[in-house]
Amino acid sequence: MQFVNQNSTTIVEYTQNHFELVLTAVLISLLLWVPSGILLTKSDKWARRALAIANIIFCIPSLSLFAVFVTIPFLGLGRQSALLALVLYAMMPLMRNVYDGVKNVDRNVLEAAKGMGMSTGRIMREIRLPLGMPVIFAGFRITVVMTTGIAAIATYIGERNLGRFISEGLVRSNTNMIITGAILISVIAVGLDTFLGLVEKRVVPRGLRVRR
Amino acid sequence: MIELKGVTKLYQGQAVPAVQNLSLSINRGEICVFVGPSGCGKSTTLRMINRMIEPSSGTIEIDGKNIMSSDPDSLRMGIGYVIQQIGLLPHRTIAENIAIVPRLYKWPKEKIKSRVNELLEMMGLDPAETRNKYPSQLSGGQMQRVGVARAMAVDPSIMLMDEPFGAVDPVARNRLQDEFLRLQKEINKTIVFVTHDINEAIKMGDKIAILNQGQLIQFGTPEEILTDPANDFVENFIGYDRIVKKLNLYTVAEAMKTSFGLVDEAEFSGINAKIPNAEVIFVRDQGEQLVGYLTAEDLSAQGAQRLTQVARQKRLSFVKLNTPLPDALSLMLENDADYVAVLDGDRLCGAI
Ligand SMILES: Nc1ncnc2c1ncn2[C@@H]1O[C@H](COP(=O)(O)OP(=O)(O)OP(=O)(O)O)[C@@H](O)[C@H]1O
Numbered sequence: 368m369q370f371v372n373q374n375s376t377t378i379v380e381y382t383q384n385h386f387e388l389v390l391t392a393v394l395i396s397l398l399l400w401v402p403s404g405i406l407l408t409k410s411d412k413w414a415r416r417a418l419a420i421a422n423i424i425f426c427i428p429s430l431s432l433f434a435v436f437v438t439i440p441f442l443g444l445g446r447q448s449a450l451l452a453l454v455l456y457a458m459m460p461l462m463r464n465v466y467d468g469v470k471n472v473d474r475n476v477l478e479a480a481k482g483m484g485m486s487t488g489r490i491m492r493e494i495r496l497p498l499g500m501p502v503i504f505a506g507f508r509i510t511v512v513m514t515t516g517i518a519a520i521a522t523y524i525g526e527r528n529l530g531r532f533i534s535e536g537l538v539r540s541n542t543n544m545i546i547t548g549a550i551l552i553s554v555i556a557v558g559l560d561t562f563l564g565l566v567e568k569r570v571v572p573r574g575l576r577v578r579r
Numbered sequence: 580m581i582e583l584k585g586v587t588k589l590y591q592g593q594a595v596p597a598v599q600n601l602s603l604s605i606n607r608g609e610i611c612v613f614v615g616p617s618g619c620g621k622s623t624t625l626r627m628i629n630r631m632i633e634p635s636s637g638t639i640e641i642d643g644k645n646i647m648s649s650d651p652d653s654l655r656m657g658i659g660y661v662i663q664q665i666g667l668l669p670h671r672t673i674a675e676n677i678a679i680v681p682r683l684y685k686w687p688k689e690k691i692k693s694r695v696n697e698l699l700e701m702m703g704l705d706p707a708e709t710r711n712k713y714p715s716q717l718s719g720g721q722m723q724r725v726g727v728a729r730a731m732a733v734d735p736s737i738m739l740m741d742e743p744f745g746a747v748d749p750v751a752r753n754r755l756q757d758e759f760l761r762l763q764k765e766i767n768k769t770i771v772f773v774t775h776d777i778n779e780a781i782k783m784g785d786k787i788a789i790l791n792q793g794q795l796i797q798f799g800t801p802e803e804i805l806t807d808p809a810n811d812f813v814e815n816f817i818g819y820d821r822i823v824k825k826l827n828l829y830t831v832a833e834a835m836k837t838s839f840g841l842v843d844e845a846e847f848s849g850i851n852a853k854i855p856n857a858e859v860i861f862v863r864d865q866g867e868q869l870v871g872y873l874t875a876e877d878l879s880a881q882g883a884q885r886l887t888q889v890a891r892q893k894r895l896s897f898v899k900l901n902t903p904l905p906d907a908l909s910l911m912l913e914n915d916a917d918y919v920a921v922l923d924g925d926r927l928c929g930a931i
């Protein structure tokens with residue numbers, strides 16, 4: 368507690384930075400991976416390729432990925448490298464879930480919809496997206512939580528965020544520092560996930576929730 | 580009118596076409612049933628009519644217009660389509676499901692609402708209770724009805740139905756069939772109906788097309804097919820009880836005798852009772868209730884005095900004009916009767 372009181376300005380600053388990084392990364396990921404997940408349903412060949420790439424990126428340890436980007440001249444230490452890495456990590460959970468959710472809608476529903484004369488675009492908007500929403504949203508939640516966690520590691524490439532408490536705490540053997548960082552990161556991750564859980568309830572269509 | 584001309588469909592990677600050089604025409608207001616064993620190409624043929632599948636060769640015309648010349652979405656909007664798995668949108672209420680095609684046509688809200696209510700009522704569902712439910716809250720039979728209602732929403736002149744009653748139990752299926760036939764009398768649509776159940780085909784069809792391995796084996800009315808099966812395949816497909824099935828095509832009205840006698844019991848007491856000369860004579864009491872009947876043989880064998888007794892001893896049963904003939908016959912067997920009385924409402928109108 369004493370640690371928290373003494374360093375309140377730093378904590379606020381780090382927390383702010385952390386949020387900023389996470390939000391920017393998630394936002395870019397959404398703009399990028401949701402449309403591409405939808406587009407991939409048009410071509411099995413491209414879907415296979417893109418999902419394979421996403422998978423490979425996902426398997427690279429985050430510290431290595433950050434390190435590699437730092438060596439690339441125009442990225443360098445700091446924000447750009449961190450953002451790029453986070454966005455690339457999000458490709459796997461986000462794009463894959465959007466693709467799966469939109470692709471795996473009950474064939475009979477699609478057959479009936481098409482047979483009634485609904486256009487492909489309309490079927491996407493009115494049927495595929497709403498029916499895929501539970502899967503898409505699950506991917507979104509994983510992305511947010513994961514990004515919060517990995518963002519902490521970006522402290523090693525110069526991000527001044529909550530991860531710094533942990534890395535510096537380790538160097539200085541300052542237990543209070545480590546615990547503060549760890550707890551704050553966890554609280555943010557759990558908090559965001561809970562919040563999104565509430566949002567999900569409003570976004571997932573009612574008909575999918577009612578049971579007899 | 581729907582006309583298929585030399586239609587063939589060869590799916591990719593298939594050695595034998597799913598549908599082969601199929602030609603037939605379906606008249607306006609008729610129910611044409613495609614029937615045949617699994618995989619014979621019934622669904623494929625049906626789905627070519629609304630361009631869910633495109634034929635490899637041959638043409639399909641609706642009212643003289645090649646369907647390939649119209650936009651597929653607008654073609655489908657104008658054709659009702661019901662599938663076995665129904666395919667209701669699980670995230671939409673029943674009312675919203677039925678409103679899909681009217682919305683595609685941009686009908687005003689009020690018109691859609693009243694049409695939905697009308698359709699629900701027509702299908703025997705309570706609008707107030709059903710409108711706002713979700714598909715998962717309905718029974719199989721109810722969903723099936725909603726599927727049919729949805730296909731009829733904009734009153735299309737053509738309906739394609741792929742095993743529409745396939746997913747419900749036999750009792751519910753029978754009810755749905757009866758209701759649908761009754762409805763069809765009013766709405767008079769051109770219907771293409773797919774089933775693999777020959778009994779359903781005989782019951783529902785004005786015309787039946789029997790398919791096997793992608794080929795049209797026989798096309799005709801149920802009566803023609805039952806009377807004169809084109810080959811062994813058809814004969815086997817119909818089954819050994821062809822004759823019984825044929826009886827199913829008839830109702831009592833078509834088989835009854837309209838010449839019969841009717842006397843009052845009281846007349847027997849007269850010594851020279853005026854007994855009509857008919858094969859069967861029904862006897863009624865003072866209250867004008869039918870109490871029994873006499874056959875011509877009874878008349879010659881018995882004295883007039885005993886006729887009342889004889890007549891009353893026989894168990895008299897009644898059937899209605901629209902009772903299927905086999906039902907009337909089994910009733911006769913059950914009661915060990917030579918004749919049953921046919922009623923049109925309350926009025927005696929014939930004998931079997
Ligand atoms: N999309 C497809 N691609 C390849 N082959 C197909 C496809 N759809 C159907 N077939 C094949 O075409 C043949 C006819 O299929 P179809 O669905 O028309 O049969 P059906 O008469 O409706 O059978 P069922 O009573 O089982 O529904 C079958 O051999 C089937 O395997």
Ligand SMILES: [Mg+2]
Pocket residue numbers: 621622623741
């Ligand atoms: Mg089929």
